[in-house]
Amino acid sequence: MRNALLVLTALILSAAPTWARQDQGLDCKQCHVCAQPSKADPCLKQAACPRHVESTKLKADEGPDVVILDDLEDLYVPVRFQHRAHARMVAMDGGCETCHHYTPPNSDHPSCRECHAAGGHAESLKQTGLKGAYHRQCLGCHNDWDGETKCANCHEKKQGERLGGEATGVCEHSNYAPIEMKELIVFSTSYAQGDVVPFHHRNHAEKYELNCSNCHKEQSCARCHTHGAESHPMGELQKVNLHDTCYQCHGKQNCSECHGRKATDLFDHASTGWPLQSYHSRLQCRACHGDANIYVAQDRTCSSCHAQGWGAGFDHTKVGAPLDDVHGELSCEDCHTAGMGQKPDCAGCHDDGRVYDRRRGFGQG
């Protein structure tokens, strides 16, 4: 009986590591060649672990803003790697996994040095060293962009005293071409009822606050950030992927919403019965309509938006009627007797029957 217990315990112990990984949703055969890998003989596959093991979805904005790489501190000023800026850029092309190519399930992604030894191939032929790993990550893209491979682009040569770990050098040699956003793109299609689709690019980007990556997906940075950039930064223009891009916000039912429109026929907010004036005309759509992709009618009472905004900090100039000193002393309700956001009633103080005129403003009698 005791023997049986021992055998059972041994079996459980030997199986434990297997279970551990299975819990993480990994198939043993992804890394091991034998059925029962043990600590003594892990029988790992010859060609390292697979690169794309990930179940933890990384998010661009969760990572650190700046990462300081100071391995060569004796020679160079530490490299100040602008992590968040890169994370946002790479969201368009492959996402975080482009660099964080190995993230075991249910764990944080390991740091580069956990797998890539500082000694390089001298330590292990099979694994690229830390130097190679860093440089491949950076230069893989940077070299594509401008062909620049000078050390000093990222490594500021050290002069004089050793810095106390504080990074000052910035990898900011941005001689990448600035993106010139197109104002209007007119697509010619084969759709008989309306072959022309005018697309107001800047309007979409600025007014609707769309990120580049909302439309430009799985595209390398170099597609836009190169001198003499390609004329089609969306890649091969296919009917399917173009439609899918628009359908993210626009409905599928009404083809004439896009097809056959005139290029000058821009959306006019007045058509909704709420012409935008003064301050409102300068707002981005999302300021009122929230983060929803599809804009729906809002409650038109002012307090539906301005509920929080009437307090002492409210800047009356934003409504297009800057208050003079006298009126600035009053409380909101003294004039807006009919409710916040409603027309002011001057009769509370002025008995000459005057009506407030925005063009004339205050203090004109």
Add this chain to the structure above:
Amino acid sequence: MDRRDFLKTVGAVGVGIAAADASASTAVHAPPDAFGVLVDTTACIGCRKCEWACNQVNELPVQPLEEFEDKAVFAAMRRPDAGNFTVVNQWPRQEHEGNVWAKVQCLHCNDPACASACLVSALEKQPNGAVKYDPWRCMGCRYCMVACPFQIPAYQYADALSPEVRKCTFCVERISAGERPGCVEICPVECLIYGKREELLSLAHERIGAYPDRYLDHVYGEHEVGGTSWLYIAGQPFPSLGFPELGEQSPARITENIQHGIFRRFIAPVALYATLAQVMWLGSRKDEVAAAAHKAEQHGEEHHE
């Protein structure tokens, strides 16, 4: 010897040469402990730091780093010369916009044609894999330059008094001291991997197997010209990276087989001299017969008179 015997002899000599040919063309293996370098051209970024490091280590004329940051040199394909033992060339990337780069230097053949062509053994394959050049033996015939299938050895033509044949040394001093070659040491992306050739070969095949989309299933230098110490893996066909398409046999095997075949067991020279002797003997006999006939004729005439 009659005509029949003569043909027999010639035939036997021919068979002998052919047999010698077959026995001499056995496959050449790298020295068992040979080192090598695996070049992963898919990772190379064309930074030319290897060129700079090479010039530093070998005390070559061009030294400042700035000279190697100039990418204008990529406009034309370059070959190593007497002052630059390695050069990086740029090639258009296939199936993608962009470029790929490939470092060129002596591949340190397992069966070096240069060493075979050398009359004075100034070039020799070392057990550590390097094809080493000895300027004290060299007589400057430059047969090595003609023999090399990769056109690597260069000559110091401008040096009037003590010109040398110049090529990658495989940093023999460094690797003998347990260090890595200069170019390997500096490569920022570690696309040059230094190690035992056998291990590099299995590593190369592992990588190809693990990332079939990234690599072509071909290790250049595994079989080319009998194998080379430097090995290359790439994502596109090697001719598109400036590598010549070569057979599995070293050019040295062809020339050596002919040379050694002819002189094998001294059969051909003996046969040649035997044939010449036969011809001479036949010739002199013909003269003798003719002389006898002439004499008999004269005698007859005399008798007739």
